[in-house]
Amino acid sequence: MTISNPQQAADQSPAIDLRKINKRFGPVHANRDVDLQVGRGTVHGIIGENGAGKSTLMSILYGFYEADSGDILINGKTVKIRASKDAINAGIGMVHQHFMLVDTFTVLENVMLGAEASSSLRHSMVDARKELQRLSEEYGLAVDPDAMTGELPVGLQQRVEILKALYRGADILILDEPTGVLTPQEAEQLFSILDTLRSRGVSVMLITHKLQEILAITDHVSVMRAGTMVADRVTADTNKEELAELMVGRKVLLHVDKAPAQPGDVLLQADNLTVRDADAVPRLDDVSLKLRAGEIVGIAGVSGNGQTELLEVLSGIRPVEDGKLNVNGTLIDATNVLDAKDLRHLSVGHVAEDRHRLGMVTAFSARESAIMGFQDEPEFNRGLLTDGGAITRHCQQLMDEFDVRPGNPDLKSANFSGGNQQKLCIAREMERQPKVLLVGQPTRGVDIGAIEFIHQQIVKLRDAGSAVLVVSVELEEVMSLCDRILVMFEGRIVGEIAASEADAKTLGLMMGNASEAGGNAG
Amino acid sequence: MSNRTLPAWIDIGLIPLINICLAFIVSAGIIMLIGESPVEAVQVMLFGAFGYGEGIGYTLYYATNFIFTGLAVAVAFHAGLFNIGGEGQAYLGGLGVGLVCLMLDSWLPWWALLPFAIVAGGLFGAAWAYIPAYLQAYRGSHIVITTIMFNFIASALMVYLLVNVLIEPGSMSPQTRSIAEGATLPYMYQVFAAFGIEIEQSPLNVSLILALLACVLVWLLIWHTRWGYAIRMIGFNEKAAVYSGINTRRTIVISMCISGALAAMVGINEVMGAQQRVLLEFVAGAGFTGIAVSLMGRNHPLGIIAASVLFGALYQGGAELSFEISTITRDLVVVIQGLVILFCGALAYMLKPTLEKLFLRYTLSKATRQDSLKEEAQS
Numbered sequence: 001m002t003i004s005n006p007q008q009a010a011d012q013s014p015a016i017d018l019r020k021i022n023k024r025f026g027p028v029h030a031n032r033d034v035d036l037q038v039g040r041g042t043v044h045g046i047i048g049e050n051g052a053g054k055s056t057l058m059s060i061l062y063g064f065y066e067a068d069s070g071d072i073l074i075n076g077k078t079v080k081i082r083a084s085k086d087a088i089n090a091g092i093g094m095v096h097q098h099f100m101l102v103d104t105f106t107v108l109e110n111v112m113l114g115a116e117a118s119s120s121l122r123h124s125m126v127d128a129r130k131e132l133q134r135l136s137e138e139y140g141l142a143v144d145p146d147a148m149t150g151e152l153p154v155g156l157q158q159r160v161e162i163l164k165a166l167y168r169g170a171d172i173l174i175l176d177e178p179t180g181v182l183t184p185q186e187a188e189q190l191f192s193i194l195d196t197l198r199s200r201g202v203s204v205m206l207i208t209h210k211l212q213e214i215l216a217i218t219d220h221v222s223v224m225r226a227g228t229m230v231a232d233r234v235t236a237d238t239n240k241e242e243l244a245e246l247m248v249g250r251k252v253l254l255h256v257d258k259a260p261a262q263p264g265d266v267l268l269q270a271d272n273l274t275v276r277d278a279d280a281v282p283r284l285d286d287v288s289l290k291l292r293a294g295e296i297v298g299i300a301g302v303s304g305n306g307q308t309e310l311l312e313v314l315s316g317i318r319p320v321e322d323g324k325l326n327v328n329g330t331l332i333d334a335t336n337v338l339d340a341k342d343l344r345h346l347s348v349g350h351v352a353e354d355r356h357r358l359g360m361v362t363a364f365s366a367r368e369s370a371i372m373g374f375q376d377e378p379e380f381n382r383g384l385l386t387d388g389g390a391i392t393r394h395c396q397q398l399m400d401e402f403d404v405r406p407g408n409p410d411l412k413s414a415n416f417s418g419g420n421q422q423k424l425c426i427a428r429e430m431e432r433q434p435k436v437l438l439v440g441q442p443t444r445g446v447d448i449g450a451i452e453f454i455h456q457q458i459v460k461l462r463d464a465g466s467a468v469l470v471v472s473v474e475l476e477e478v479m480s481l482c483d484r485i486l487v488m489f490e491g492r493i494v495g496e497i498a499a500s501e502a503d504a505k506t507l508g509l510m511m512g513n514a515s516e517a518g519g520n521a522g
Numbered sequence: 523m524s525n526r527t528l529p530a531w532i533d534i535g536l537i538p539l540i541n542i543c544l545a546f547i548v549s550a551g552i553i554m555l556i557g558e559s560p561v562e563a564v565q566v567m568l569f570g571a572f573g574y575g576e577g578i579g580y581t582l583y584y585a586t587n588f589i590f591t592g593l594a595v596a597v598a599f600h601a602g603l604f605n606i607g608g609e610g611q612a613y614l615g616g617l618g619v620g621l622v623c624l625m626l627d628s629w630l631p632w633w634a635l636l637p638f639a640i641v642a643g644g645l646f647g648a649a650w651a652y653i654p655a656y657l658q659a660y661r662g663s664h665i666v667i668t669t670i671m672f673n674f675i676a677s678a679l680m681v682y683l684l685v686n687v688l689i690e691p692g693s694m695s696p697q698t699r700s701i702a703e704g705a706t707l708p709y710m711y712q713v714f715a716a717f718g719i720e721i722e723q724s725p726l727n728v729s730l731i732l733a734l735l736a737c738v739l740v741w742l743l744i745w746h747t748r749w750g751y752a753i754r755m756i757g758f759n760e761k762a763a764v765y766s767g768i769n770t771r772r773t774i775v776i777s778m779c780i781s782g783a784l785a786a787m788v789g790i791n792e793v794m795g796a797q798q799r800v801l802l803e804f805v806a807g808a809g810f811t812g813i814a815v816s817l818m819g820r821n822h823p824l825g826i827i828a829a830s831v832l833f834g835a836l837y838q839g840g841a842e843l844s845f846e847i848s849t850i851t852r853d854l855v856v857v858i859q860g861l862v863i864l865f866c867g868a869l870a871y872m873l874k875p876t877l878e879k880l881f882l883r884y885t886l887s888k889a890t891r892q893d894s895l896k897e898e899a900q901s
């Protein structure tokens with residue numbers, strides 16, 4: 001498995017050698033003559049926009065799809081990968097973005113699940129425990145084998161995923177967007193793990209859209225665009241700007257260009273908001289905040305620390321049960337319940353965090369998604385019936401203003417790319433110049449080119465005198481887009497910092513450790 | 523990009539057609555097993571359903587019921603609800619229609635009575651759907667379970683009422699007295715006769731026109747009103763509906779009430795039209811057939827009309843079949859109907875992956891051809 005085998009060490013063939021891989025889905029050419037070589041014991045980054053063909057390529061490598069043509073060579077030998085089983089046998093392990101773990105199993109049970117050595121569970125357990133111990137020590141992946149998986153922090157769960165792959169004899173690891181759910185500190189730890197893996201001869205393929213991660217950890221980086229491999233660089237010889245340009249195919253502005261904020265009146269004030277889940281556990285704990293005209297306030301935090309609940313309460317999706325909310329002079333509390341439509345009438349726009357589950361209906365045509373929340377407005381209705389012409393014109397106008405492509409109101413919402421879906425959602429929410437705009441994950445799953453545009457629009461709305469609240473798990477985005485940053489941890493706001501004074505390290509500490517952060521932030 | 527959908531003509535046209543053919547092929551096998559000729563059976567069935575005026579009349583009369591119950595299932599389905607209770611809602615709807623007719627038939631002619639009957643029947647059907655809907659929306663009871671149970675309750679209630687309360691004095695069979703002549707819906711042959719066209723007699727009455735009207739209204743409601751927009755949004759994605767400020771609970775209750783009222787219109791066709799009285803089990807499974815009709819018609823009024831005619835033909839042709847060929851019993855006809863429901867309803871998507879693969883292979887070869895043509899042109 002490692003370079004202990006001298007014959008293997010002498011053999012200079014790469015760990016993975018993909019030659020002229022082609023894959024079509026109907027008329028879509030998802031992978032076109034893709035070549036890729038990953039050296040042994042290296043960390044190889046693969047970047048590209050959504051739909052560039054990264055996932056297809058990895059799915060071919062891991063046996064979810066079969067390539068139409070092309071060869072896969074693992075350690076110099078041609079292999080046929082028809083199912084995940086073939087991939088595992090060839091020594092390939094995959095750590096998915098969403099973990100494939102059984103929460104109610106212990107770490108040991110998860111690691112051996114499906115790879116039990118014998119039919120006697122007890123014997124397998126003993127062997128598995130020994131092997132797990134050995135792997136933990138060899139790769140520096142300390143984790144308690146008897147801990148309940150669901151109770152572990154996300155970073156440790158990811159470790160279990162890596163151990164699972166190693167346990168199955170993987171010497172090639174594919175990691176799909178591994179840092180999406182991690183704090184910056186946890187990400188650091190992951191990188192040092194990858195470092196150890198590399199030094200032990202494991203080859204790592206890192207799929208990510210975060211350019212700074214590519215620069216921080218990889219040895220090589222391959223860029224995909226529109227189904228083809230457009231560039232292959234030694235990481236040391238490249239930089240962010242070049243990579244971004246290669247991904248998009250044109251020059252892109254990576255930082256947000258904006259004038260200093262000029263905060264005005266308070267447009268939204270929340271006092272002591274508390275939200276409890278079905279088990280009476282507070283998901284949002286005594287949160288107070290103010291949004292002023294002409295400023296962008298960012299909420300930083302690892303996802304799942306109350307940001308979702310905060311957006312739900314502020315936008316009227318979830319009723320205010322405890323605490324009160326003052327929106328532009330209207331008081332909302334447990335006795336005066338307003339729903340999402342009422343809040344829109346109070347000029348609160350809301351770009352949902354999860355556009356597939358909340359912000360649009362993927363089965364609707366674009367024109368139908370474009371009136372969500374405004375379906376009862378007189379301009380879209382003529383008596384009892386809806387005014388189809390007005391709805392189509394409205395959607396066309398939004399599409400023109402926000403450059404949504406393809407600009408076809410009758411196309412199904414699901415058939416737009418992530419960036420274009422997001423542009424349509426933002427266009428819909430911004431169209432009426434809301435006094436308060438709530439934006440969840442403004443650029444999640446959005447191409448670099450569209451990110452630039454979306455940021456510009458948000459800044460434009462701020463400059464027109466609106467208050468904007470941005471919730472994002474992308475620290476860089478929060479720091480560059482926002483004027484003031486609040487940090488959330490376990491449902492509470494644990495710190496506040498001006499964006500100009502924030503850096504990833506301080507924010508990361510605040511995000512991960514409440515007590516320390518409180519002291520730091522003052 | 524991974525799940526490209528098939529073009530509409532395959533999805534809505536070809537797949538149901540293949541499914542029906544499969545059902546008939548299996549049926550043919552069964553008919554051969556009992557020693558009869560499937561060709562003859564098909565001939566008898568087709569002739570029975572479409573071959574002569576009376577047969578067509580019966581086919582359309584059955585279809586009228588199926589259109590109502592199919593629409594009922596479809597409206598609920600658009601809101602993401604599986605209304606299995608069409609049978610009970612139709613039964614209670616018939617009670618409402620019957621009560622109004624029996625109360626007013628000595629004063630009003632049929633055309634003046636009809637609006638009252640529709641409203642009363644609709645209210646009864648809606649009320650019967652309201653309880654499961656409320657329990658689903660506000661108490662979290664599953665609507666499939668509650669609507670099934672409400673079918674049994676409706677059945678028991680109607681037996682009680684017909685045996686003990688509404689029975690015609692002196693009658694031995696549990697049914698109400700007949701509705702007065704002039705207060706019942708005109709038969710289609712009477713309507714045609716008024717225009718001087720002679721058609722054969724059958725129970726087909728003006729309810730068919732009401733059914734077609736209901737199709738138009740449902741189409742308008744679902745695709746051309748803000749309420750339909752809300753209903754469909756809940757069906758696709760309830761969280762998105764909350765995001766859009768839609769009161770999901772109220773909308774769920776309303777769509778179930780509309781569904782119940784539509785099912786109740788079976789009462790117009792049966793009580794005020796064909797039977798001219800309320801009698802036991804007059805719905806005769808139309809509520810359940812409506813589920814298959816709606817599934818097969820893809821919850822769209824046009825599809826529902828087509829599927830209703832198909833099932834009407836199966837009912838009518840099947841009756842003829844068991845009459846003409848003595849070895850093919852009534853039960854075997856039920857088997858054939860069951861096979862059609864199985865292939866068109868339960869297994870509706872059985873062939874879809876295969877067809878998708880075939881279609882993709884076809885477009886793929888076309889795309890490759892075009893690519894090579896382009897390359898040739900360039901070189």
